Amino acid sequence: MQMKHKPKLGQNFLVDDAARHAIVDALGDLSKRTVIEIGPGHGAITDILAGRCQRLIALELDRALAAELTFRFRDQPQVQILEGDVLKTDLRTLVAEGETADVIGNLPYYITSDILLQLLAAGSAGTLARAVLMMQREVADRVSAAPGVRDYGLLSATAQMNAQVDHLFTLPPSAFSPPPEVYSTVLRLHFAPRFTELGVAPEGFNSFLKLCFAQKRKTLQNNLRAAGIAVERLSAAWPSSIPAKARAESLGLEAMAELYRSLKSAAHE
Numbered sequence: 001m002q003m004k005h006k007p008k009l010g011q012n013f014l015v016d017d018a019a020r021h022a023i024v025d026a027l028g029d030l031s032k033r034t035v036i037e038i039g040p041g042h043g044a045i046t047d048i049l050a051g052r053c054q055r056l057i058a059l060e061l062d063r064a065l066a067a068e069l070t071f072r073f074r075d076q077p078q079v080q081i082l083e084g085d086v087l088k089t090d091l092r093t094l095v096a097e098g099e100t101a102d103v104i105g106n107l108p109y110y111i112t113s114d115i116l117l118q119l120l121a122a123g124s125a126g127t128l129a130r131a132v133l134m135m136q137r138e139v140a141d142r143v144s145a146a147p148g149v150r151d152y153g154l155l156s157a158t159a160q161m162n163a164q165v166d167h168l169f170t171l172p173p174s175a176f177s178p179p180p181e182v183y184s185t186v187l188r189l190h191f192a193p194r195f196t197e198l199g200v201a202p203e204g205f206n207s208f209l210k211l212c213f214a215q216k217r218k219t220l221q222n223n224l225r226a227a228g229i230a231v232e233r234l235s236a237a238w239p240s241s242i243p244a245k246a247r248a249e250s251l252g253l254e255a256m257a258e259l260y261r262s263l264k265s266a267a268h269e
Contacts (some may be wrong), residue, residue: 012174012179013132014045015177022169024104026132031053033102034095034096034102035053035055035056035101036058036091036094037058038105039059039106040058040060040176049104050073050104051262053267055080059085060083061079062083082136087115091122093124099127100129102130102134103119103131104132105133107135109136120158123163123193124191124202128187128192130188131163133188134173134185134192135187138182138186140167142156144156144166148180151248152214154209154245157175157256158209161191161194161205161253165187165188165206166187166190168187169185169186170184170185171186175250195227198254200260204260206257208260209248212224212248218247219247220242220259221244229263237263238259238262242255244263
């Protein structure tokens with residue numbers, strides 16, 4: 001039986017039993033953990049989580065589904081169903097002070113990047129420890145891409161600056177009801193910001209990355225010049241380890257951080 005869905009909400013419900021267990025298993029031992037589930041839908045993953053984690057908070061945008069889940073889990077006090085938009089939710093308010101939570105979810109295709117950026121920010125702030133997320137395969141490929149390949153870009157650099165990204169497995173459209181037109185990939189993120197390690201300020205470096213990847217076809221120098229950085233300053237600060245014609249997609253985070261630090265130093269001379 002095909003489950004009712006609302007296309008504008010990007011609803012494709014997971015119906016593959018082995019897949020739903022594998023997704024929860026990827027988070028590891030949850031017996032003492034708080035888990036935030038994004039978009040529980042009809043509760044395919046919620047059912048498993050409810051018996052494993054110490055506390056479960058499920059965020060569901062669809063009012064009817066939120067009501068359905070609230071009724072189903074009414075006798076399980078460790079489960080809290082919240083009707084709301086994850087993008088309008090301050091995740092810090094869901095986690096006890098001094099503790100961290102884990103996140104799990106099948107991200108709607110049309111807002112995957114927005115949710116990812118929100119989770120990365122929360123992870124960087126110390127609110128989240130781990131996440132297991134399902135998303136469109138093409139987006140997952142961008143998140144996990146290594147420098148030097150076509151898929152590597154701003155989303156890749158931002159994700160890998162804030163987390164260790166593990167590519168777990170890919171599911172066919174038949175794993176969902178109704179079947180989407182795309183394949184879906186499950187990633188695991190261990191939030192571990194690298195800003196201190198690489199000697200850069202989070203806000204400044206994030207803005208710098210946006211400038212560097214502004215136009216993927218342009219060289220890194222051209223993007224930075226277009227952002228208003230003078231040619232003289234670029235020449236004075238340019239590290240010898242970075243080719244003059246390099247594009248941002250060819251450089252790892254260590255090289256980008258070196259360039260950022262060098263430009264900051266040159267600006268204060």
